[in-house]
Amino acid sequence: MKRIGKYIISLIAVPAMSVSVMAAEPAVTGQDTPADTPEVTEQAEAAANSSEDSSIDIKSLIFGHIGDAYEWHITKIGQKDIVIPLPVIVRSSTGWHCFLSSKLEEGPYKGLYCAEGGKYDGKIVEKDASGNEIRPLDISITKNVAGLMINAVIVVLLILGCARWYRKHDVLKEAPKGVAAIIEPVVTFINDDVIKGSIPAEVSGKYAPYLLTVFFFILVNNLMGIIPVFPGGANTTGNIAITLVLALCTFLAVNVFADRHYWKDIFWPEVPWWLKVPLPLIPITELFGIFTKPFALMIRLFANIMAGHAVILSFVSIIFITVKMGPAINGTMTFVSVFFGIFMDFLELLVAFIQAYVFTMLSAVFIGLAHEGSTKTENNK
């Protein structure tokens, strides 16, 4: 199991690295042009209509798409932005405020406004007594939060739909149909191969619901992130706050219920004494390991998904960068970028599944390591 894990990690590391390299290029090349971040087709029109003076800031375009926002921008028709306003919930110096994000467009609302540039670029800020921008306590339902909620509902509906099928039908007489037929093989695959393969049988049942939830949560969020229009498109798993929470849950699942054997291996491992007595070299390394493992989980998922989105957006942006270079180059590059965009979308589908799988599998492996002692002592008996 561990060997497979390492193999998969190396497998994923290679495209991820190449992806981030590619992502960096367009961001650098297209810095000289300002503008907003509309959808692909409308942007083409916009670029064609508005002549030389309108150009595109690719960097802000890409980060606008993969970043968070207070409203859900869907598209731009002509000069009109189509956005879904989302509730803003902040606690400023004047108390709690709850209003729709559309109110911010007309200027400061109750002393709150979106910062432009500076430390809190794009975030809601207020001015304190000395005129400095300060950040209020902000628990707004942003684009990512709304996306998370939609995806969470999808996950819950999928799994409960499957569970409902099992409640309504005799499992011994009927083959699964509908949702159950889609979900069951995946659940079985994760449960049997990943969870039971990594965690000792006595405790695997305890962790199975958590690991399965993590898998489906990440998978649905990844897939919804690839869909470019409204219910999807929020870059949830490509945001470090989300992967941080997931990694934190795994960190707790590993360490809170770990057995004595696990802690002994960290503080008094079976190595030559001089590696741990005057200067506890190995114990310090092991102690670091406790934190680096979930940290790696966090970064891996975040980086893979964000890089994937950035690459797809970069390919799309090529079309608009090359508009000024004349129709011949623009036409060729459009073809190339559409071709690579399709290729990247397929790759992202694969990555969406692999990343969910890797996160679940590594979590299972770490949990399994924290329960190794129980199996060892039992084997000795």
Add this chain to the structure above:
Amino acid sequence: MPDSGLLFWMLVIFIIVLAVLAKWGFPVITSMVDKRRNYIDESLKLAKKADEKMAGLMKEQARIIGEAREEQNKILKEAAEARNNIIRQAQEQAKDEAAKILAEAKVRIEAEKESAISQIRSQVALLSVNVAEKVIRKNLSSEQAQKELIEKMVDESLKIDSASGN
């Protein structure tokens, strides 16, 4: 830096999803899948047992057929023997019967012969008497003398007869 608001909501959403799915979602699915797996395992075991039983039955069947065939042969053999016996007995009976009939016929023939001989003897005696009377009527005056002579002559002739008959 991770955004605190997003962090907060993610924590809330993920914990709710985890709680809901861990309570009503995955345990139902995994337990049902396990249940079905156990059922299939059981069914396979039963099928294997049934197969074994089947093989046993086939063997039993073959044995029974073999026995029946043996029985059949035995019965046929016995039947053939019985038939032979009956035929032999019938033949013997017929022979006995025939012998008895033959013996009876012999006895009757003997008796017939006897009676015929005595009849013939008396007939011959009468004829002889008549002939002799006619021949010697004159020679024999008394009846007594006549009879004595006749008896003597008949006896003689009979002796000759029996001697020649034997």
